[in-house]
Every structure is written in C-alpha cells, then in structure tokens.
Amino acid sequence: MKIIIDQHELEFTEGETILQIAKRNEIYIPTLCNLEDLTPYGGCRLCIVRILNDRKPFQTACSTPAIKDMEVITKDEELQEMRREVLQLILSEHPSGCLVCAHHSICEELLKEDRQKSGRVFGCFSCPKKDICELREIVEYLGINKIDYEFEYKNYPLEREDPFFDRDYNLCILCGRCIRVCNEMRGIGAINFMYRGHDTKISTGGNVLHIDSNCLFCGACVDTCPTGALSSKNTKWVKTKNNKTTSICTFCSVDCGFDYYTLEEKLMESIPSKGDLVNKGQACVIGRFCTPHFVNSKSRLKYPMIRKDDILIPCKWDEAYETIRNKLSLYNSDEIALIASPDLTNESAYLLKKFGNEVLSTPHIVQATNFIPFFTDKDQSFNDIPHTQWILLLNTNIQITHPILLIRLKQARDNGAKILSLNIGNVELPYETRNLFDIELNVPVQDATSILVAMLGTQNKLLLRDLGLKIDEKVLERYNLADFVEMRRYQRGTILMGNYVNLPPLYMNNLQKLIMRLAREGESQISCIGLWNHGNLNGVSKFIPQTLDKITEKIASGDIKAIFTTERLSNINTQKTELLIVQDMFESKFSKNADIVLPVASPTEQSGHVTNAEMQNRRLIEVAPPIGHSKPDWLVLTELARVFQLTDRFKYINSEEIYEESLDLQMESTDIDLDFKDIKKLTLEELPLNHFTLRDFTYRGQSFSHLVPNLQFLINQREGKLEEAKFNQVEKTEATEFKVVHIEEKVPNMFKLVVHAPLLANKSRPGNFAIIMTEETSERVPITLSDWDSEKGTVTFFFQERGFSTKELSEVKSGDYLHSVVGPLGNPIEIEKNKTLLLGGGCYGMGALYPVAKAAKEIGNKVIMIMEGKSKDLLYLQKEYEQLVDKVVYITSDGSYGHKGSEHGKIATGIEVVAQTENVDVAYFVGCEMMMMEASQMTEKLGIPTFVSLNTIMLDGTGMCGACRLTINENGHRITKFACVDGPVFDGHKIDWDELMKRGVQFSHKEVEVYRANACRALTKFNLKQEES
Amino acid sequence: MTEPQSKKTTRKKKVILPRHKIPEQDPFLRSKNFDEVNLGYAPEMAQAEASRCLQCPKPACREGCPVNVDIPGFIKLIIEGNFIEASHHIKETNALPAICGRVCPQETQCEGVCVLGKSSKYKPVAIGNLERFVADAERATKACYICEKDPPTGKKVAIIGSGPAGLTVAGDLIKKGHEVHIFEAFHKGGGVLVYGIPEFRLPKEIVNWEIQELLENGVEMHYNTVVGKLLTVEDLKKQNFDAIFIGIGAGLPLFMGIPGENLKGVVSANEYLTRSNLMKSYDFPNYKTPPLQGKKVVVVGGGNVAMDSARTALRLESETVTIVYRRAMEQLPARVEEVHHAQEEGVIFNLLTNPVRFIGDATGRLQEVEVLKMKLGEPDSSGRARPIPIEGSEFQIPCDLAIIAIGNNSNPLLTSTMPDLKLNKWGNIITDENGATNLPGIYAGGDIVTGAATVISAMGEARRAAKAIHEFLRK
Secondary structure, eight states: OEEEETTEEEEOOTTOBHHHHHHHTTOOOOOSSOOTTSOOOOOSOTTEEEETTOSSOEEETTTOBOOTTOEEEOOOHHHHHHHHHHHHHHHTTSOOTTTTOTTHHHHHHHTSSOOOOOSSOOSGGGOTTTTSOHHHHHHHHHTOOOOOSOOOOOOOOOBOOSSSEEEOTTSOOOOOHHHHIIIIISSOOOEEEESOGGGOEEEEGGGOOGGGTTOOOOOHHHHHOSSSSEEETTTTTSOOSSOEEEEEOOSSTTOOEEEEEEETTEEEEEEEOTTOTTTTTOOOHIIIIIHHHHHTOTTBOOSOEEEETTEEEEOOHHHHHHHHHHHHTTSOGGGEEEEEOTTSOHHHHHHHHHIIIIIIOOSEEEESSSOOOOOSOTTOOGGGGGGOSEEEEESOOHHHHOTTHHHHHHHHHHTTOEEEEEEESOOOOOHHHHTTOSEEEEEOHHHHHHHHHHHHSTTOHHHHHHHTOOOOHHHHHHTTOHHHHHHHHHSOEEEEEEOSSOOOHHHHHHHHHHHHHHHHHSSSOEEEEEEOSSTTHHHHHHHOOOBGGGTHHHHHHTSSOEEEESSOOTTSOOTTOSEEEEEESBOOHHHHTOSEEEEBOOGGGOOEEEEOTTSOEEEEOOOSOOSTTOBOHHHHHHHHHHHTTOTTTTOOSSHHHHHHHHHHHOOOOOSOOOOOTTOOOOOGGGSOOOGGGOSSOEETTEEHHHHOHHHHHHHHHHTTOHHHHHHTOOOOOOOSSOEEEEEEEEETTEEEEEEEOHHHHHHOOTTOEEEEESSTTSOOEEEEEEEEETTTTEEEEEEEOOSHHHHHHHTOOTTOBOSEEEEEESOOOOOOSSOEEEEEEETHHHHHTHHHHHHHHHTTOEEEEEEEESSGGGOOOHHHHHHHSSEEEEEESSSSSSEEOBTTBHHHHHHHHHHHHOOOSEEEEESOHHHHHHHHHHHHHHTOOEEEEOOOOOSSSSSSSOTTEEEEEETTEEEEEEHHHHOSEEETTTBOHHHHHHHHTTTHHHHHHHHHHHOOHHHHHHHHHHHHO | OOOOSTTTOOTTTOOOOOOOOOOBOOHHHHTTOOSOSBOOOOHHHHHHHHTTOOOOSSOHHHHHSTTOOOHHHHHHHHHTTOHHHHHHHHHTTOSOHHHHHHHSOGGGTHHHHOHHHHSSSOOOOOHHHHHHHHHHHHHHTTOOOOOOOOOOOOOEEEEEOOSHHHHHHHHHHHHTTOEEEEEOSSSSSOTHHHHTSOTTTSOHHHHHHHHHHHHHTTOEEEOSOOBTTTBOHHHHHHTTOSEEEEOOOOOEEOOOOOTTTTSBTEEEHHHHHHHHHTSOGGGTTTSOSOOOOOSEEEEEOOSHHHHHHHHHHHHTTOSEEEEEESSOGGGOOSOHHHHHHHHHHTOEEEESEEEEEEEEOTTSBEEEEEEEEEEEEEEOTTSSEEEEEOTTOOEEEEOSEEEEOSOEEOOHHHHTTOTTSOBOTTSOBOOOTTSBOSSTTEEEOTHHHHSSOOHHHHHHHHHHHHHHHHHHHHO
8 A cells, every 4th residue: 555745655554654654764753752662642743744635634643544545744834833833832831941042052062061960950951861852853853942932830849769760740741651651561550640731740649659659660761751851860960872882681581682871981871772672672670770880889899819818819810810720730620610600601601611621621510500491492582472372481480580571471461362370389479470460370399290281281192191191180170270271272372481489400300391392292382481590591501501410519528629610609518619719790708708709891891692581692792891800701711721821722802703613512402301200299398499589680699689779779668678777767966056947949959048057157258158068978068158147046058959969958858957067168258338239140149149239238339130040930039139239130041031141141141231221340240150251251341340259169168178279360370279268259350261160070970970879868868777787 | 815924034134026017908909998008916916016125214215206105114014914004004195096106107206216226136116006006905995095184273275176286285185174175177076187197097987086085085076167267266265265276287288380280180189188088988979079080190299198199099999000209219208108008009109200281181181291300419408309300301191180299388267367476488387395376375286387297296296285285274
C-alpha cells in the first residue's frame, strides 16, 4: 500500500501510523509525547499534520493510522502557526526564560562549560537536560522567540529525597511518556496522573515517595522524559554529551547494551542503548544507576600487594610477577590450582586455561561454581519469549538475577501466555514478579522432579521408560496442574531455568539433562534458556568445564598447596593453603588473607567478549582506563606468562587477538550424556539452601549494595528495615548558639534564613558576610549578612541554592542548630553622604543589598534600586524596597514584569534606563559574577564609579588560605587581593573578571560527586549511624 | 612487663644498647593512606630505650628543651614501668606531650645536646619517641589528667587563638587558679595542629584529646569567634578580662608575585592543607569540602609545610610529586625526619630550581610551571648560601597542581584593630623576653611574635608568657 507524505510516495503496512511512516523515511514531524513501542497518546498535539481531501483536515500523525492513497502535508505555514500556538501554551507552564531571553547567546557562550547547580530550574542554564532538550529542539524548529501567554510557575516542591533520581514537576509538560513507559513497557505502573485540569500532576499513588511505592528505579521514566523534570543524580550537574562509548553491562547474563558517558576518564553515567536488540533501551537499577558508583568505589584495589611480615604491602607489578613466579615454582604442578571467576570475559577465561596448561601444567583448572551449564540451546533469543505460549520458570527469581527480562515476561503475558513459576524450597518472590504468574509453586525437590516429568514427559513415554521414570499423576492433582500440562502438549513454550537456590551440583546437572532431553525429543517446540546467577558462566564454562567441587577436598586437605584465584572462595576451607594469590577488583575479607593480591580492571575498563544467556558472544568495549594500577585479567595473565619465559605463546597486545585464537578452541556442547540414575531424591531439609543471601547482583563475589549506599537504602526499605534506620537518626547535640529561628523559600531557590547569633547581631555592618557550616561535615560557605536585630539577637541571610552546600543549608528546619556561623567578616561598605546611589541586585543580591540601601537612606542619600530576574517569579523584597528607597526599576528576561532585558543583559538595560533620567554618583552591584561584570562594563562606559561585592570560594575567611584570590588592575599593574580581607567590596572597573569567573567554577566537577553520594538526605543520616555502629 | 634493668646496673658498668628505631609503616603502603607513619614503641621497646639514658646529674637535655621538661625524671619512671606517672610528670611542665613527642625538632633540641649523642659511638636517647610513648599510654586509659589547681584567684585571662601557644598558656594558667577563656576563629580547636599538620603526622584525635583535657580542667573554649571582628580587644577588656594573651600565629600566605599565580591549580599550602586536614577533604565526598587533586603536583618550598603538602599530595592519588626548592639539600629547612620520610615515600626533589612563571590553558587551568636553575653563592644575611639564577637555564615542568609553601607573614586581622600595639616592619608583635607587649596586661607569643617557626618554640614562649602573666595577675 502506498501513502503520499509531502509529495513522496511511500510504502506502508496495515496499522502503521503516519508518524511511524514519516519517521521510517526520515521525514521530521515534531512531537513531544510520542514514543516508539508505546501506544499513541496524542497528548502534545505538535505532530498535527494536514490530510488532504479529508473531512477532518488536521489530525495528529502519531494517532492516525495510514490509509491507502492518503495524502499528507507535514509542514506549511498554517501548520507551523498552529504548532507555535500549541508550544506557547506548553511553554507558559514550563520555565522558559532562557528560551526567549535576548541575552541568551552571550550567556550561553559564557556558561557553556558549566551548569548552574541551582535546585529549581529556571532556565536552560541550570537545566539537567541542557545539552539534549527535545523541547528546545522544537522551539528552534518552530522559531519561537516570544511567548504571548503569561508564564505561570507551578511551585511544586522539589522531590529529591529518593535515591538515584530527582524530580522537579515544575518542568513537566504532562506528555505522559513516563507514565506509559512505566505502565505499558515495564508493567509496574508506579506513577500516574493525579488531580484534574490545571492541577494535573504526575505522582505515585497516594503521592508518596518513590521508595515507598512499587517503583523499581529502573530509570525508564528518566530516560524518556523530554524535559529536565526527571534527572539522574549521577549527572544532573555535569555535561555528558561528549565522551560516549557504547558497550554492554556484564553484571547479569542478559548483557544489555549501554551508552556509557565519561568525564575526565571517569565513568559518570550509563544509559541503556536505544538500538540494542537485547534490552531495547531499557535497563534495571543496577545497570542504569549503580554501575558508576560500583566501578568508582573507594574500596577498589589499586595496587598489587605482597604479604611481607604479615602485612599486605603495595608493590610494583614487576615485583608481584617475580614473586608469583618464584613462589609458584616451589610447588609441583598438581599442587597448584587455578580458579576462574564466572564473571571473567571469554578472553580471560581462555587465557587462564592456557596459562594453566602451558605455564603451570596443572590439572586443576576449575571455575568457581559447582555446576556446568549446558542448558541453553543455540540461538535462543529473548525476543522469542513474548511470542511463546507458555513459560516455565524453574528455580529463578528474575527480578533479582535478570530484572530486565521481566519486560519480556510481561509482554508474553500481554500476548496471552500462561506462566508457571516452580521454585524448590520456600522462596519468596517479589510482588512485581509474582503478579505475572498464573501459577506459582514452591515445592520440595522430589515433587519438583515429578512435576517436570509429568509436564514434559507426556508425549514421550518411551523415553521415560528408558530412564526408569514414571509420571506421577498424584503430583499433578495435588498442585492442580492438569490444565497446564494439557496446554503444554500442543503449543510452543519456553523453559527458563536458573540456579537461584543453590542446589546440589549433581541434581542441577541431572535436571538440566532431563529437561533438555525431554524438551528436544518431544513434539512441541520448546526453547530452553539458562538464567544463571553469574555474569558469564556460559562463556567461562566453554573453556573451563571443570567445577570447583572437584578440588574442594584437595584444598581442604592441603593436597593443593597453592591457589591462584580470580574469584573469592567464601565456602572453601583454605586454612591449609600455603600460597594464595587473589585477583580481585575490591578489598575483601578474602583478599586480606591472601599472600599476593592483584588488582583488576572493572568490566567497563576492559574490552573483550562475554557469552550471554542467549549464547550470543556480546562485545565489551573499554569505556574508561583502569583505575589506579589495575589491569584487565587477560593482561595480567599475559604479562605473568612472559615472566615465566613464555613470551612466544603469550604475545598478545589486545584482547581481540585472544578472541580470534579462542574461537577455535571453544568447547562445543556435544550430545548430552544422559545419566539420570544418580538422581537423589533429597528432601528439602537436607538441602543446603542459601538463597536468602542474594539480595542484589554480585560481581566476583562483591555485592552491589555494599558499595552503593543508595541501593542498600532501597533494599532495606523493601525489606522493611528502614523504619529502624529512621529510628536511629543521629540526634543533633543541643547547642547554645546558631539556632535556626526561621527559614523560608522566598522565591524559587532563594531562601531567607534567620539565625540566633547575638554577638554577631551586635557587630554586623552593611557589606559584612559570615561563613556558615550546616553540619560538621559541611563546607564553609560565605554568605552576605542581610539584616540583624541586636535586641532579638538574630541575623538574617538571603542565600541562593547553587550547589550541594547551599542545598544542604536550604534543608534545615526552624529549631535546628547550624554547626558554625562565623562573622562578621570582610570590610563594611563606607557610604558617603549627600549622593545619588544606584544599587543593582540580582538573585541573592536583592537581599544582600538591603542593609546597604537602609544605611544609605539613614544618612539621607537618594537611592535608586534595580531589581533583576529571569521572570517576575524570581523577584522578592519588592515591597520592602519600594517603601525604603526613592525609586525601584524592575528588569526581567521574559518581560513578565517591568522592563524586558535587552541583548546586553538585564542589568545593563536597567542602568541605561536609570541613566536616562538620573545623575548617579556611585553604583553598587551584587549578584552573580556575570551580572556584576556586565554592570561594571556598562557603568564604565557611562563613567559611574562602581563597587561590587564578591562571593568567591573561601575557607577561613580571615586571609589565612588565599583561596579567594583575585586580580585587580591598578595603574597598569596586576595586584593580587584576597576577597575575604581586602574586600568583599571592590572597584568593579578594576577586577579581572575573566580570571574571577574561571576561578569560581574550579570545583564544579567535584561537586557532582558530592551530590550523587549525598543527595538523599535520609540516607546520609542512615549511613552516619551505620558507620558508628 | 620486663624486669626493670637499671636498678642493678651502675652507671660505670652500663651496657649501652643501640638506639631503638621507632617502627614505621612501609613507605609505599603509607604513601596511600592517612594513618600515622610512626607506629610507636611497644612497652618493652620503650623500657629498653629508656634504659639507655645515663641519668646525668646535670641533664643537658633539660636545658635544651624550650619548656625545660624534666627528661631524666620521666625516663626513670618509664624504666620503672610507671608509664602513666611518667606522662603526668611531663605534664607538670608541658601540657601537650603527645603532640610535642611527634612534632618537635628533637634533633636540634633535647636530643641534640644529649650526652650520649656527643660520643661518636652512640646515638642520643630517643627522647621524643619516649615522650610520645608515655602520652599515648596515658591516653589509652581514657582518663583525663586533672591537674592540681591553686585556689581561685578571681582573675580572668583571655587567650586569643587555640594553637600550640594558646593551649600551653591555658594549661599553665588554669593550674594557677585563674579563669581561662580561649577564643578560636575556627569551628575546631588546635590552630595549626589541626589545619596545618596532616593526620599522618599528628592524628587529630590526639589534639582533640589534649583540648578535651584542658576543658575538663576548667578552661572555657569559645569557637567561631574571630577576635578583631566579632569581638575586639577593647570588648574583652570591657568583659573584665585582666590579662590577654595573643597567640594567633602567622596566617597570611606568601605568594611569589610571578605571572600566572592566580591560575586554577595554583594554591597556597595553607589552603591545600586546611582543606585536607581541618575540613577532612581526604574523606571526600563524606566530608563535603572538595579536595585539591592533581596528577602531577609541584610543591614550591623546602620547609616542613612543603614536606607536609608533598606527602599529602601523594596520599591524594597524584602520580608524581615534585618539590621545587631554590637551594640545595643541605639548606632544606624542614625537619630531617620529614625530608627522609618524603624521600622514602617517593617525593621527587628538584633542588636548586626556582619557579619563574605558571602557564595555563584557555580555561585558566594550570598546565606547567617554568623554572630556572640556580647555583649557590655567598651566604646571605640569614647565614645560608644565597641562590643565584643561572641565565638561560629555564625549563618547564608539567603540572596541574602547584602548592606554594614559601612561608607565611603575620596576619593583620587582629593587630590592625589595635593601633597602639607596637609591631615590627613585618607586622609581628614586639614583646620583651617574657612575652609582654607595650600594652599593659597584653601578652603575645608564638609565630605572631617570631614569624613562622615551630610548634615547640611557640610553646616555649607561651610558657614564659604564662609565667609573666601569672606574675602580672598576682600584683
């Protein structure tokens, strides 16, 4: 069938929408609410197109199915005008001061490297989506530079208490993508529209925190949000557009595709790749949010270490290699064991095998699990799961081991599949998973076997007889499975087998064999996929098919004297081991007992291949260089082999060469030797079930939650342990000073703080500042004193939330105590009499200038005040100033109040306005550095003496550290001054502004780390307590 | 505990053992952590070392000590196994043994004049290590030492600054029955002991303990109080303080005045160390003050502060740390042990070089430092060989963090509010040998008087000032 879009004749298939056809053919139609794989919503109305010869000429392309010979126009002036109208309405509720600001391009240039770290976003300059804003793309496409509707700031509270991501619904345009992705794609439905009409807002049921809802923190909503309303704490404040590497996440055996973003060679963010066929742009909490925390953890091993005098001492690699060679050569080859982690890459596993064979000639090369998987058939695809008609989950808890597959299960269920979960022992599955099941069974071992035989053997009675097995009808009756067995007889099915509960290896092997044999030799099409708890068990087993249980006793008895292991051996008695060499990523109790510890690179720090549960070899690409002196396993083994004089056989320079070589040697899973007679009908009581320990992923024996406090928080909450944590909150010790009397958010991001500090209230003068520490662990932050009342003994500050420390301060409550308030620092402003003063304040400057205005009026000066802000919603203290000074001039970027700022900037516009009518003697400006610079430049042109008050980075504030240095150009000389003791007020015409602004942002990257480590306030408290105990 | 040996051995027959080296962390290991480098003596080791002391009837060591600690006396107590008493004995003259044992330059003081050391055969008794040992042994008991106080005199003393000088004066005067108040600008007490000296050299827990002990003994501490700003000396007088001691140290970092000094990445040692020590940024992001970190670090200067900065940089994950100093190894003003430790840990010494300019990139971040080779000339007024630049010998050292540790001037924050106070041309307060300034009742001591010097010399002056204050108050 054909359709004509913009005069192009295009093919389409039944059911496709106009938008889908256009997209496929690269014809751009703007849209904000549409998303591939989700049902059309038609919410934003921007994809409106003209349909020729139709009763209704204007229809939304996303929700209109194509009809044969339909003629569509996607872009003409009338359509664009309609779209502009729609977009303006959207923008009237989305802070868009920057989009329509005349000064936009200059500001953009000056602030391109850094993002203002304010709490509430009031323009693109502080928006987390600054680099990749879909809204802005459409604004540019439609060419909007003014908004006819009055902007309304909704003033919803910021939602930042949850782990991993923040929400600012003041930016939300109600496109509903997050709701649909959560509900339709993920099947969770944690969020929905709340309230009606104008008050509509996205929220969890009952408006609770996400952590108290059924949200799984997969981040799908964050990645689909077209605005900055939802933002990941990992990179909220950092530019990540550059330095992207597409690789895979190897922490479970699904191996999802990810786009990894780095900054200064450090992994910052991982976002699921849209184009990847395995996960299709979806992820779980581990892959999406925890990876950067995990791989950058402080407990990473960074140096090789050798035990000397019973202490592990860091050393150089060469020394470590030499020591290993010397020590290993003391042992016979059968006294040495090599143990492979099931998380190694294929290359490393292959090389470990080769190292064992050729260098050490040891027979003991094993992988660190107790069974060899051979369950998965070749070329099974996760993509087939949704099209299967029944699914049997055997010994799995996929929400913990393979969370991303929940999506496939949900799709299968939506397509009408029946799902049976069969677990051995008493396994408690999470609610979200259980929701998907038709039947959920927890059975003893012998029943499990009977059920499987009954289910799978119905068509193959001959085979059953060969094996000496019988169908036990009673079991089916007891568990009410007759329907399921019936259904299984005729239709396509999938069996997903896991090792969630640690069953005896012999039993696991027999189970695998039995199922595969029955599944293969039956008439139905049954796919078998193994979902093992380890990232690359399939891959490692191809090279090393021997298991650890074969040598456990030899280790315990001391027959094996030296162990070289790449995995922690938690359940093995190594007391008699004489030499223990451990290759690991993290410090652990196990590595503390080792004789030699070798640090290895994380999966994101190396290239290679892993084999996923579909038996596909997935390619891993190095995203960032290895941390410290760590190296990938294959490189360590290569270099070590060279020390053993085997340079010729180990001359690899990259993992690719090893991969080529290893392909020839992969073990093919040959026909299964079915020996089922050993099956032991163990009862549940006899089974060593240790599934209760598995709460999240482990990588090489290291559990994620131990290194990612946010994840720990989440798990504790889900397990109902958080109450305890809340109860354990650290009480602030009673202090006599610095009690917070009052705190309020005057306008977005701008806080008024009143603190009890009687001595300070007595001594403060206009121009002074104080240094505040919120808690014992806080930074020292200089803040201008705005008012003081010596009778009440209080001082008042106005501060803007512009980073972590001010965020922390903004979260104090009345009645709390601040750790420290030191002042009055800096020199007071000297104001002369009988002058006309011009004051100009932006952001915190409006508050900071108040005492100056008051003092100037007290001695009888004429005072003119300029107040500037992005929009009217950011102006405060208007009434106070109007009562106090002679004239107030207002300037806004969007023209929502007073004058609209020109392309020279708001403050320059204000000065021009004032200078037209007034003869100004002296001017004072307080605000951000850019504003003060622009003000100084303008007054220099007009010949007005100008002073500005600087707010630089400070530590002590008494001239002791010099962090606050700036350069003053005085008569052709460059003089260094300290803002804290020489200022904070300086002649604006003499400051080296360029240097000042560059110095001001020197720690902005560091601040990102603080934010992501401490953003969750409840969590901070929780951790403090934990450290103490 | 071993049998005390000295009782039986007479001085003539005494067998002198070699000096016991204090156990240290391995250099490579310790250069990655902030734990203390010296691990301290075990009791047996301490007793063995103590038994080396000749118990001279006229001890030179005691004279060599700026605060005249009865060194043979406390060593005798160690030999007898009375460690706690030994510590109390030191505290009669020196309130801060745990600190002095760690940071005093003993090689030029007590140990420098030890009779044993005079012989070429022997090394002096490790007095510093023994002092530290007894103080640590006492602290381990977790019982504060409450000193015997004279009856209350009704006099009030204000001490400005809680550094080594201030704490010493407080410790001495509280014993004499005066009411003592310390005013501290920071949120933590200890002055240079907490913001300057790194954790691995002097664990902050020790400073906190010593301050806690003073508080238990009745000293009152006023944190977050910048005298000169929040309170003036006039205000203190109005609050009926009878005497005032100024011990505010030398807190105004010197820069070189060369181009590029305000680039991002060029910092004073004060800022560098304050971030790491006082604000604990080495534990970032648990502590929120960002650390200054560089891959290639250059430290300019050769004093103790330069060594502290260089060794801190090693611990904050830098790849190379280079000390640039304009004179030669022999002229390095730092404590020998610190230079030795720095070398062991892998600090590179680029001696006889002097920075001439810092070069940055377009974003204003430091890229490299240009230095000039020097040679040594005739001694200058300080008695040290004068470094002379070698023309045309410029070369660049790549670096992304340069720490300027060339010293401190006195900070005028307080003195500028006291117009009648006599200062010398460097802004230091002029006092007599007892710490009395030209203003009655106002005393001063430590770096604000001498210019930047050592902890113990500040404490020595403080002792004399305390004595003078006590005399003054008795009148």
